[in-house]
Amino acid sequence: MSLEPQAPTWAWSRRRWGGTVGALFAVQVALIFLFSRQPPEPALAPAHPGRVLLAPTLASAAADAWMTDPAQFALASPDGFSGRVWRERTVLRVEPRLWTEPPRWLARDLNELGRLPAALPLAPAPPAVAEAVPVVPAAVSIPTGRLQTRSLVRVEGDLASRPLARPLELPSWETTDVLQPSTVQVLVRGDGSVVSATLLTRSGLPAADQRALDLARAARFAPLASPADAQRFQWGQFVFVWHALEPAPAPATPPPS
Helix, strand or coil: CCCCCCCCCCCCCHHHHHHHHHHHHHHHHHHHHHHHCCCCCCCCCCCCCCCCCCCCCHHHHCCCCCCCCCHHHHCCCCCCCCHHHCCCCCCCCCCCCCCCCCCCCCCCCHHHCCCCCCCCCCCCCCCCCCCCCCCCCCCCCCCCCCCCCCCEEEEEECCCCCCECCCCCCCCEECCCCCCCEEEEEEECCCCEEEEEEEEECCCCHHHHHHHHHHHHHCEECCCCCHHHHHCCEEEEEEEECCEECCCCCCCCCCCC
16 A cells, blocks of 8 residues: 555646736736726817808908908908997198288388498486595404414313323424414323323324324323322313424526536
């Protein structure tokens, strides 16, 4: 008696498996094409179908002038086929006034030609004027004070009552222009030293303005009496009134020999 395992009788061969798979694939493809095909959508009938009507007198209309001009179809104008829908314009008629009076020539006496016009009447004489009173010129007051002969400086502001520790030496300037005062604003500490100096107004001469700044920075005021005021600050202004001198004439150059 043999105990070897025997193959089941229901086993399929490879050929049978291949035929079955191919048949199933063909059925799937057929189902896809069958159910994917959609019926065509019905065409919707227009609610208001358009109609083309021909003019009954087309032959007579073709003879009109507007049918022979292609521009009447391209551009809208009152003279085209749509002229009836245009607003009618009122044509103003201007008629000139007819002048019926005959021309009249200006008459002139030929005997007066070449004569000078008659003399015009003289203007009436002016009325008599009373004897003129001699005009005495008013007296002009001439100042008798001395003219400025040197430059001056004036201290204004909170420092007006505070004396300088040493006077400032001010120069005179040789120039033909009128010099304006140079104003320098300074900030002074309680011990009398100048902390800062700023030029406020210019004189018109840059050298004079720079000299005013240098003198203001180097200025020294008397210290305050109270030791507690050593850190106290005061504002003030130096007003430099410059003295101008006439420039010396240039030396004459000898003529070339």
